[in-house]
Amino acid sequence: MTHSLHRSTVLEMGRPDGAPREPRDYVVMIMACQGVNEEGASEGLRRGMEILLAHDPVNLSDGESSIFSGATPEVLSEAIRDTSYVAAVYADPESLVDALKDLAAEDAGPSVVVTGDPGELEPLLARAGLSAHTINLSLGQAGTGPLPPEGPVRDLALMCGHGLVAPAYIRRIADRIAAGTQSPDAGAEELAALCTCGIFNVPLAARLLEGAGGDVR
């Protein structure tokens, strides 16, 4: 699945001005429960994807490919099976709230999970008429090993929960942008193509790459 829990782009921590990071970063995932409501779930999942798509997501996937790995929304929708999970990323809170309102109204059956800062998400959920049923809190990292230092490279690497976007590749893209041979948008889309779950926040990635300049070490 997406492993969105520990992405650092939802955080405000360490930002010197304390201002919200823009664009924002919310991941929505829809899936059925194996052995309970999975049989025949593809119809509800497909309808869920239609709703997510209607509210301007910055990424969308069927769990196996995304709109940045060569698939169109139509292809993604057709590929949905009962066992699929549907994921979308939103970069602004209004789109998230509107999507959640419509998902609640549809009441299609699959479970819906949102990743973000819980302090920020709680009032947004309330606006959609929802509340938290179960939570998975990130308790952070421990251990010894080659962890990229806090900063844009780490933020970008964590956007793909499976770790498929290598820090060295992020640095290569940032170097191209700093050299003027690639645009931030194109660089972000190139990185997003490797995130098969489609939870890479492309506009936020472009902003991080652009702002990083030559400092992404």
Place this chain on the structure above:
Amino acid sequence: MKLRSDLCIGCGECVPVCPGEAIHLGNDEKGSAPGVARIDFEACLECQVCHRWGRCPVGAFEPEEELPWPRSLRRLFSDPLAVFSGTTVSGRGTEEMKTNDVSGRFPEGILGLSVDVGRPNAATYFRDVDRISRALAPTGARFAADNPMTELMANEATGALREDILGERVLSAVIEAVVTPAELPGALAALRDVTEEIDTIFSVGLIGRLGGAYDIRGLRDLAAASGMPPGEGAKINVGLGRPRAEI
């Protein structure tokens, strides 16, 4: 993964793409093709990223159709599109809290722990996963039955993994377990202590059903009082799931 040294032109574009840092430029094993890209098979995670990347100008990456045991585990735990036979879903963990509104996997009074070993971007050998699961087991943690890592344990009571897989390197592996609130401090202390014994990084998640004993603040306070204060990130199941009979 195979890399065709007879095709490689040594451009080096693929080198930074590898999440396992397993691709290097150099001579091939016979020294007959200087300056071409080579895969360090010990470091290779079989994640398929180099092939899926699709930008090699000569198409030099060729996935192996079938990997022998236990190397096959590298792909199962490193390629999100590989399906673990025990769970029938792609990925390395269970549905955990994502479907808790339907499954009831985590009722009130039962907490979930997810220990994502090798994340972020560090990768891990199963021998380090083994050290962590063996540290958790004596704390009372019960491992999730349908988690691929649990299925690879030789002894679920001790948390010990099968000996024949310990030398395999994967992008990450998720240990999932449940504990009571009273067991949580001991489990988190075990995780802190085991960091001295391992050569990788792990990320920890704490799962709780809300609305009864705990709200979000209460669960955060419990984690902090148990020795591992939460950060700001969280996944929230918003309770829209319905059992099939109710749809």
